[in-house]
Amino acid sequence: MISADDFIIPAHERGYDFYTGVPCSFLTPFINRAILSDKTDYVGAASEGEAVAIAAGAWLAGRKTIVMCQNSGLGNCVNPITSLNFPFRIPTLLITTWRGQPGLKDEPQHELMGPITQSLMELMRVQCKTFPSEKAQISGTLDAAEKVIAESNLPFGFIMEKGAVGPEELDQAPTEPKPPGSNQDLRSGTIDANRYQTLEKTLEIVSDETALIATTGKCGRELFTIADRPQHFYQVGSMGGASGMGLGVALNTDKPVVVLDGDGAALMKMGSLATIGAYAPDNLTHVVLDNGVHDSTGGQATVSPHVDFAQVALACGFRHAATTDNLSGFGEALSMASENDGPSLIHAKITTGSIDNLGRPTVKPQDVAHRFRKFITGT
Numbered sequence: 335m336i337s338a339d340d341f342i343i344p345a346h347e348r349g350y351d352f353y354t355g356v357p358c359s360f361l362t363p364f365i366n367r368a369i370l371s372d373k374t375d376y377v378g379a380a381s382e383g384e385a386v387a388i389a390a391g392a393w394l395a396g397r398k399t400i401v402m403c404q405n406s407g408l409g410n411c412v413n414p415i416t417s418l419n420f421p422f423r424i425p426t427l428l429i430t431t432w433r434g435q436p437g438l439k440d441e442p443q444h445e446l447m448g449p450i451t452q453s454l455m456e457l458m459r460v461q462c463k464t465f466p467s468e469k470a471q472i473s474g475t476l477d478a479a480e481k482v483i484a485e486s487n488l489p490f491g492f493i494m495e496k497g498a499v500g501p502e503e504l505d506q507a508p509t510e511p512k513p514p515g516s517n518q519d520l521r522s523g524t525i526d527a528n529r530y531q532t533l534e535k536t537l538e539i540v541s542d543e544t545a546l547i548a549t550t551g552k553c554g555r556e557l558f559t560i561a562d563r564p565q566h567f568y569q570v571g572s573m574g575g576a577s578g579m580g581l582g583v584a585l586n587t588d589k590p591v592v593v594l595d596g597d598g599a600a601l602m603k604m605g606s607l608a609t610i611g612a613y614a615p616d617n618l619t620h621v622v623l624d625n626g627v628h629d630s631t632g633g634q635a636t637v638s639p640h641v642d643f644a645q646v647a648l649a650c651g652f653r654h655a656a657t658t659d660n661l662s663g664f665g666e667a668l669s670m671a672s673e674n675d676g677p678s679l680i681h682a683k684i685t686t687g688s689i690d691n692l693g694r695p696t697v698k699p700q701d702v703a704h705r706f707r708k709f710i711t712g713t
C-alpha cells in the first residue's frame with residue numbers, strides 16, 4: 335500500500351498537476367488527496383467521457399493531465415479515447431480502478447468489466463500497467479509511462495487494485511451557490527440564418543485572440559471551409575465533447591474560448607453545462623447552434639424544441655444566457671458575451687441545411703491539435 339502523495343508528488347515533479355474524473359470507492363483515498371492537494375488542480379466531471387474531453391482541453395492549453403475513473407466508467411470513455419485522443423494524438427494518464435478483478439468478490443455489475451478491463455484498454459491502443467502499490471515501484475512506473483507517452487502521444491493507463499492507496503480524509507468545502515445570471519431574449523419570431531451564416535457572423539465578431547472549438551459533423555467542416563486558422567479546433571469525433579474540451583482550455587488560458595456546439599451534441603453531454611457553471615471560467619462562451627435536428631446525419635429530429643438551453647445554463651450557474659433566432663440578435667449576444675465576464679451560453683435557433691459541396695478539414699487532426707496548442711500556449 336502507498337499513500338496518495340507517494341504518487342502525486344513524483345507525478346507533479348514530472349509535470350502532472352491537472353486532475354479530472356469521477357470517483358470510485360477503490361479510488362477514494364487517491365481522489366480525495368487529488369482534490370485537496372496544493373500540488374493539483376481537480377475538476378470533478380459529470381461523466382468519465384466528459385473528463386477525458388476536459389483533460390484534452392487542458393492538455394491543449396499546456397497542462398499534463400490525469401483522468402481518474404472506475405473501470406465501469408471506461409465504457410463512457412471509449413468514444414473520446416478512440417475519436418479524440420487517438421486521431422488528435424492527445425495524451426493523458428488514465429487511472430482506472432479494477433472492480434470485478436478476477437478472484438475478488440465484487441458486485442454483479444462488475445462481473446464482465448473486471449476480466450475485460452485490460453483487453454478493453456489494449457483494444458483502444460492504450461498501453462497499461464498495474465497502478466503501483468509499493469513505493470519503490472512508483473518512479474520507474476511513471477518513467478515507463480512517460481516514455482510511452484513521449485513516443486506515441488497517446489494516453490497511458492494505470493489499473494488500480496483494491497487497497498493500493500492508504501486512506502485519506504476529505505474535508506471539501508461545499509461550493510457557494512452562484513448569484514442568478516442575466517438572461518436576454520433576442521428572438522424576432524423569424525429564423526433567418528443557417529449554421530454556415532451564423533459561423534460567418536461569428537468570425538466577423540470574435541477577436542483574433544479567440545480560440546474556437548467546433549463540434550463534430552458539419553459544424554467543423556463549415557468552419558474550416560469559411561476559414562482555416564490555428565485557433566480553430568475541428569472536433570471531428572467525440573460528439574458532445576466540445577463543451578468539456580472548451581472548459582479544459584478556458585480554465586487554463588486567459589484567451590477567450592468559444593465552443594460551437596450542435597443541439598444534438600449539447601444534449602448528448604448536457605451534464606457539461608453543470609460542470610461549466612460550477613467551475614465558471616469567465617472567458618468561455620458556449621454557442622448552441624440549434625436547428626432542431628441531427629443535420630449532419632440526414633436531419634433526424636432531436637428533442638431540442640422542448641429544451642430551453644438558456645434556462646438550463648442559468649440554472650447551472652452560467653453568468654449570462656441569450657436566446658436568438660436571427661443573425662442580428664446573434665451578433666448582439668456574441669458581442670455582449672465577448673465584452674463581459676462569462677461563462678455565457680447563446681442558444682441560436684437556426685435553419686437546417688448547409689452549402690453544396692461542403693469540404694472537410696484537410697489538415698491532419700494531430701496538426702490541428704499541435705497548432706491549436708501553440709496558439710494557446712505560445713510555444
Ligand SMILES: Cc1ncc(C[n+]2csc(CCOP(=O)(O)OP(=O)(O)O)c2C)c(N)n1
Binds near residue numbers: 549551596630631636
Ligand atoms: C458518439 C457519436 N454518435 C453519433 C455520431 C454520428 N453523428 C455525427 S454528427 C451527428 C449529428 C450531430 O447533431 P447536432 O449536434 O445537432 O449538429 P448538426 O449536425 O445539426 O449541426 C451525429 C449523430 C457521432 N459522430 N458520434
